[in-house]
Amino acid sequence: xRGLLLVLVGCPSGTLEVGETGxxxxxxxxxxxxxxxxxTGVDPSLCDSLTPLPLDRPRSLGTFTNGEDFTFNEDGxxxxxDAQGNLVGITIDGTQQLLYPGLGTTAGIHMxxxxxxxYADVLNNTVVxxxxxxxxxxxxxxxxxxxxxxxVGRDGMVYVAExxxxxxxxxxxxxxxxxxxxxxxxxxxxxxxxxxWDDLYVGSFGGGAVYRLQREANDTWSRPxxxxxxxxxxxxxxxxxxxxxxxxxxxxxYGLEGECVSSxxxxxxxxxxxxxxxxxxLAVGDSCVTELGQQSIESICVETxxxxxxFCASAPAELVEPCAGNEQGSPCRLDDGTLATCxxxxxxxxxxxPQATDYSEYTEPCxxxxxxxxxxxxxxxxxxxxxxxxxxxxxxxxxxxxxxPSLGGEFGMLDGLNVDVCGNVYxxxxxxxxxxxxxxxxxxxxxxxxxRSSWIPNLHWGxxxxxxxKNVLYMADRQRGGVFPLDVGVEGHGEAYEVxx
Amino acid sequence: xxSLLLLLLAACPNTPEESGQPTDTDTGGxxxxxxxxxxxxxxxxxxxxxxxxxxxxxNVDYSAIDGYISNGVVPGNVMxxxxxxxxxxxxxxxxxxxxxxxxxxxxxxFDGTCLPYPENQDLGTVTIExxxxxxxxEPSESGKKYFYTQLDPLAFDAGVLxxxxxxxxxxxxxxxxxxGVVPLVPTSTEWTIAEGQDLAVAWDAPTDAVRSEIFLTLNxxxxxxxxxxxxxxxxxxxxxxxPASVIDALLSAGVTGYPTGKVQRRTADKVALxxxxxDFIVDYSWATTITVSGHTxxxxxxxxxxxxxxxxxxxxxx
Numbered sequence: 001x002r003g004l005l006l007v008l009v010g011c012p013s014g015t016l017e018v019g020e021t022g023x024x025x026x027x028x029x030x031x032x033x034x035x036x037x038x039x040t041g042v043d044p045s046l047c048d049s050l051t052p053l054p055l056d057r058p059r060s061l062g063t064f065t066n067g068e069d070f071t072f073n074e075d076g077x078x079x080x081x082d083a084q085g086n087l088v089g090i091t092i093d094g095t096q097q098l099l100y101p102g103l104g105t106t107a108g109i110h111m112x113x114x115x116x117x118x119y120a121d122v123l124n125n126t127v128v129x130x131x132x133x134x135x136x137x138x139x140x141x142x143x144x145x146x147x148x149x150x151x152v153g154r155d156g157m158v159y160v161a162e163x164x165x166x167x168x169x170x171x172x173x174x175x176x177x178x179x180x181x182x183x184x185x186x187x188x189x190x191x192x193x194x195x196x197w198d199d200l201y202v203g204s205f206g207g208g209a210v211y212r213l214q215r216e217a218n219d220t221w222s223r224p225x226x227x228x229x230x231x232x233x234x235x236x237x238x239x240x241x242x243x244x245x246x247x248x249x250x251x252x253x254y255g256l257e258g259e260c261v262s263s264x265x266x267x268x269x270x271x272x273x274x275x276x277x278x279x280x281x282l283a284v285g286d287s288c289v290t291e292l293g294q295q296s297i298e299s300i301c302v303e304t305x306x307x308x309x310x311f312c313a314s315a316p317a318e319l320v321e322p323c324a325g326n327e328q329g330s331p332c333r334l335d336d337g338t339l340a341t342c343x344x345x346x347x348x349x350x351x352x353x354p355q356a357t358d359y360s361e362y363t364e365p366c367x368x369x370x371x372x373x374x375x376x377x378x379x380x381x382x383x384x385x386x387x388x389x390x391x392x393x394x395x396x397x398x399x400x401x402x403x404x405p406s407l408g409g410e411f412g413m414l415d416g417l418n419v420d421v422c423g424n425v426y427x428x429x430x431x432x433x434x435x436x437x438x439x440x441x442x443x444x445x446x447x448x449x450x451x452r453s454s455w456i457p458n459l460h461w462g463x464x465x466x467x468x469x470k471n472v473l474y475m476a477d478r479q480r481g482g483v484f485p486l487d488v489g490v491e492g493h494g495e496a497y498e499v500x501x
Numbered sequence: 502x503x504s505l506l507l508l509l510l511a512a513c514p515n516t517p518e519e520s521g522q523p524t525d526t527d528t529g530g531x532x533x534x535x536x537x538x539x540x541x542x543x544x545x546x547x548x549x550x551x552x553x554x555x556x557x558x559x560n561v562d563y564s565a566i567d568g569y570i571s572n573g574v575v576p577g578n579v580m581x582x583x584x585x586x587x588x589x590x591x592x593x594x595x596x597x598x599x600x601x602x603x604x605x606x607x608x609x610x611f612d613g614t615c616l617p618y619p620e621n622q623d624l625g626t627v628t629i630e631x632x633x634x635x636x637x638x639e640p641s642e643s644g645k646k647y648f649y650t651q652l653d654p655l656a657f658d659a660g661v662l663x664x665x666x667x668x669x670x671x672x673x674x675x676x677x678x679x680x681g682v683v684p685l686v687p688t689s690t691e692w693t694i695a696e697g698q699d700l701a702v703a704w705d706a707p708t709d710a711v712r713s714e715i716f717l718t719l720n721x722x723x724x725x726x727x728x729x730x731x732x733x734x735x736x737x738x739x740x741x742x743x744p745a746s747v748i749d750a751l752l753s754a755g756v757t758g759y760p761t762g763k764v765q766r767r768t769a770d771k772v773a774l775x776x777x778x779x780d781f782i783v784d785y786s787w788a789t790t791i792t793v794s795g796h797t798x799x800x801x802x803x804x805x806x807x808x809x810x811x812x813x814x815x816x817x818x819x
Contacts, residue, residue, distance in 0.1 A: 083761075083763070083788045084558065084560060084786060084788075086565060086567075096562055096563070098562075098563045098565050098650040099650065100567075100648060100650070101556075101558070101565040101566070101567035101648050101650065102556070102567035102568070102569075102646070102648065123577070123578070123594075124575055124577065124578070124608075125577065125608070125609070126608075126618075130644075134641070134642070135641035135642070135644075135646065135648065136641050136642055136643045136644060137621075137641050137643060137644025137645075137646040138643045138644050139606075139618060139644075142603065142606055142607055142608050142618040143599065143603025143604060143607045143608055143609055143615060143618075176606065304613075305597065305599075305611060305612055305613035306613065307613075308613070327581070327583075328593075
């Protein structure tokens with residue numbers, strides 16, 4: 001890990017736009033917050049005298065819920081979904097009130113300017129507006145792709161990350177109209193405005209990156225740039241900004257093999273491309289030939305729900321055929337008699353795949369390669385792009401191809417994101433128990449705190465009501481259902497309902 | 502701006518009548534005609550036809566009522582049975598994929614097409630009798646959800662007949678039955694599961710005539726979408742066994758993070774609605790922690806016992 005950090009410190013400066021080859025964010029700077037505080041009305045001296053870091057390990061405030069996210073209401077309650085799937089409000093002294101039953105599983109919750117609650121229902125792929133005072137319940141957007149983290153803008157719009165789509169969507173809660181405002185993000189998860197409301201930050205669950213979008217004229221948003229990275233993270237390896245259409249690339253999230261294609265937002269992104277031309281005029285089950293990387297594969301034509309029409313599976317026919325018509329997880333047998341399991345490939349095709357018993361498929365791509373060199377694990381299941389890493393940290397001899405986020409946990413799986421009034425960005429690496437802070441200038445991160453929890457999904461400032469202090473950043477401890485208070489000594493960037501017209 | 506917020510809040514309804522919660526609650530729940538020891542209880546709806554339902558739930562902290570009945574099924578909620586033995590089965594959530602993604606008001610089907618998102622229906626006034634306080638509910642103006650949160654901490658007495666009736670709007674009037682269950686008291690609060698071993702569970706069995714069943718769920722992978730859930734329906738006789746075969750299958754799907762389980766003592770009834778189904782559950786639930794033998798959750802070596810190191814990707818000491 002230390003070796004990786006040294007490499008990172010030596011990387012060139014300059015923010016990255018989505019689609020650029022992975023490099024680091026801006027050079028490490030001083031302690032200046034970097035925010036023009038004239039824009040926010042904040043006393044500049046406040047922003048230059050923050051609580052020294054790292055903070056002492058905090059003591060949990062007690063038992064709340066193990067909900068993924070929470071918000072604070074005007075009654076001084078911590079509002080979240082409990083283990084029964086019900087919305088509850090809990091005061092800082094632990095008094096609980098049932099607010100609205102039957103919400104289910106949420107991954108992002110926030111107050112709207114009208115005092116109602118908006119949340120991302122991650123299992124139903126919807127965003128819901130519920131008013132526990134009136135009983136109103138409205139699905140304001142459906143058919144999303146793993147909505148995961150949201151914030152509410154000064155315009156009253158809901159900005160929600162779609163992890164599965166690699167995008168960020170803006171939704172009008174009044175009408176349900178929505179539009180995608182960013183694409184090509186690496187597993188976006190966690191959304192927060194900055195203090196001027198003209199910067200929008202999005203975390204990356206897989207890449208350990210924080211993206212930034214900036215508001216442009218006509219309320220449009222800039223192409224996202226990589227604003228900052230965790231010390232452990234890898235820069236997203238996406239070369240589509242400068243590469244020609246059709247260039248092979250690591251598609252969003254799992255780094256799966258993809259191809260540069262144009263997007264509706266005017267820039268190129270990496271998406272999985274299915275070889276449908278190879279099956280034109282052929283039926284499902286017919287033999288076909290496709291290309292994967294530098295290899296020519298004799299396969300068969302298949303169909304999945306992911307694409308219209310048959311396509312030539314990017315796996316050998318002898319692996320595809322034993323699983324034809326079988327469900328994922330079904331037992332199967334290879335030609336040599338080996339018992340294996342039907343496992344979906346990156347194309348969603350079940351193939352007969354034996355469980356790996358060694359790391360050779362990860363180590364071989366990095367033989368004679370330098371640390372940090374790009375590599376690809378040519379697995380039939382998931383051809384995945386990564387970077388050569390020192391395997392000793394993991395007990396793996398030699399170097400291996402580290403492929404975020406499948407070996408991720410410790411390495412910058414960002415979950416929650418928030419921004420203080422000075423423009424400093426805070427993010428949780430949720431398994432590692434780390435909270436990082438970057439200045440608004442995107443300097444190298446500072447460790448805010450290292451807590452003994454393996455699940456710190458989200459964090460919010462108090463609203464000043466009921467003992468929830470405005471200059472304390474409260475963080476969910478989902479492992480134990482607690483709340484950690486982080487006395488960062490500065491208030492949050494504000495809430496939409498404080499500035500709504 | 503804060504003052505504006507306060508003004509807005511002051512204008513908001515707070516009473517149950519104003520908020521869409523019950524417009525009528527009796528001080529007594531009334532006695533429902535029928536014999537709770539024999540009244541038919543038809544179980545829960547199959548997932549692939551479940552258009553909704555109602556639940557009277559209780560736990561150590563509170564009781565609540567909520568429900569809705571829509572006009573269809575959200576395909577992503579239909580989990581597939583991936584294995585079964587005895588009273589237990591493994592359920593797998595499939596994730597339909599639509600490209601391009603569906604529009605607002607739609608949901609994705611397994612064939613890659615987008616469907617209209619099912620709409621909750623107006624059922625008219627919904628009454629529930631047999632609780633300590635009878636409840637009468639109107640649907641929320643938007644969303645057509647029914648709920649009530651002002652119940653006694655334990656809303657029902659054990660063994661009494663509880664009856665839900667809808668007045669009839671979108672659908673003909675419905676009647677669904679339940680029976681008040683005894684609060685669930687497990688005799689062990691922490692469970693350990695291990696590969697190749699049955700899991701024995703125990704709880705205090707009711708002393709009187711039993712209409713309830715035990716519904717148990719285990720979840721040992723909570724990062725992102727859970728690939729498999731283990732669920733069991735047991736007779737409410739105080740003890741049961743989760744077979745090793747389904748535990749092994751569950752564990753083989755991945756053990757990460759901090760496993761949890763949930764146990765419900767419940768009664769369930771259902772009624773057909775054309776091609777759909779609606780159910781009514783009365784339950785008392787309890788959540789538990791689960792220890793996976795040989796799996797010590799960790800995020801670094803310091804979390805592991807002497808002699809073991811943390812397999813960081815899988816968050817387990819080895």
